[in-house]
Amino acid sequence: MVEWTDAERKAITTLWGMIDVGEIGPQALTRLLVVYPWTQRHFGSFGNLSTYAAIIGNAKVANHGKTVMGGLETAVKNLDNIKSAYAKLSAMHSEKLHVDPDNFRTLAECISVVVAAKFGPSVFTPGFQEAWQKFLAVVVSALGRQYH
């Protein structure tokens, strides 16, 4: 079971309260596709991803980014039960989507960078970053749990 300190819970819920998934999500997914281009392999049906401009302007990328970021709501609402809360989603990513779980880690890093850029050092302090990254790591772990 994951143990959260009060400070960590506060950091996570504070940050989540400030995050607009429609803004942060698309930015994070865009960063993933631009900084780690091999991740584009999972988005063959998204149309043109051949240039930076194409990715930035791609509506499917934006939409999907929002969906994925919104998926974190489940974790925020189930902080003490993240593993079971994501069981179905984990199975889906393994059996249906065939996503290498390493990609979850990479996307988590992109999310942190986008959040840092949005809120700056006075909000995204080293302490907040620790809590946020721990939170994302738990989600990442839960999503990889059902792979076999």
Place this chain on the structure above:
Amino acid sequence: MLSKKEKKLIKEIWERLTPVAEDIGSDALLRMFASYPGTKTYFSHLDISPGSAHLCSHGKKIVLAIAEGAKDISQLTVTLAPLQTLHAYQLRIDPTNFKLLSHCMLVTLACYLGEEFTPVAHAAIDKYLSAFAAVLSEKYR
């Protein structure tokens, strides 16, 4: 693989950060120590509390080395030769830790540059820091 454009962008960014090397470096280190406590084991001989003299001077050293390398990325192996020896034979920091510091460096840059830390800049700097880390660990074995 870094394009000419990326090398130029990287050089410009690190040139801009050189005057605030201490702030950037100590911030990145603090973030690394907070998120990855195992990294603190390499600093048991120093005072790495926020604002400490050791933290500031060490952070400054690291950022200045990164900035120096950025001036001519094609010469990275030459520029880093003394640091390669230092890390391989004296410091012997496990190379996986370079990734952790690189990530925290990116977060620090994002915090301070905000919107300016575009996906293109992010990609270029991530690639540069990976190359830097790879060269740094070349003499390990």
